[in-house]
Amino acid sequence: MAKAKTSKKKKVEKPRKGIVRRMVGWLWRGLFGAIAMVVLMTFLYALINPPSTPYALSESRRLGGIEMEWAAIDDIAPVMARSAVAAEDANFCLHWGLDVDAIQTALEAGGNRGASTISQQVVKNVYLWQGRSWVRKSLEALWTPLTEAVWSKRRIIELYLNVAEFDEGVFGVQAAARHYFGVDAADLTAVQAARLAAILPNPKGRSASNPSDSVRRRAASILDGAATIAADGRAACFED
Secondary structure, eight states, X not given: OHHHHHHHHHHHHHHHHHHHHHHHHHHHHHXXXXXXXXXXXXXXXXXXXXXXXXXXXXXXXXHTOOEEOOOOGGGSOHXXXXXXXXXXXXXXXXXXXXXXXXXXXXXXXXXXXXXXXHHHHHHXXXXXXXXXXXXXXXXXXXXHHHXXXXXXXXXXXXXXXXXXXXXXXXXXXXXXXHHHHSSOGGGOOHHHHHHHHHTTTSTTTOOSSXXXXXXXXXXXXXXXHHHHHHHHTTTXXXXX
């Protein structure tokens, strides 16, 4: 009788072990598939321009349409790129996607200030979703070094300027230049570029063409910052 019971247990355990092995195999295949997809999408956008972004598509559905027109980096006034870097990530040319010093400063401040680099913002805007969550931030932190390895700094700033939101339903610097100033991105002045960069943290609550006093002050600071990074070489990585 004891032998018969042992035999039954073995018969029950074998199918269970087989199911566990299959589940583990599916998990590994799913993980490798996800990694392969991330790598493929990263290399893809190194060569072609994204037709849209998850957030832009969401806003287009909500608003019934958006303004969005791609402008190659050569068709954007160089001062616009310098202004964006001065405003959002002055050490853009010095880091590999994650600014460790800025992250440490943000942690010491209790998380009340942001520490996202331009590279991180591009990954979020192009591939991920908006909002604050540890899942998104973790994916962003893992994906950003890969984009830095595959894309040039010039390509990163080009993507950033083309997918950033500058007003409700206005995406990209070309649409923003026309929306606010009636000019092409190539014809932006230093002051106009600084004002566009000044509204990036809160584009729906700020105006580049009718700036508040705080936006004017921020734009003046960005204007100086753009000139500084041009002079000290911190713009060299994304300029010809």
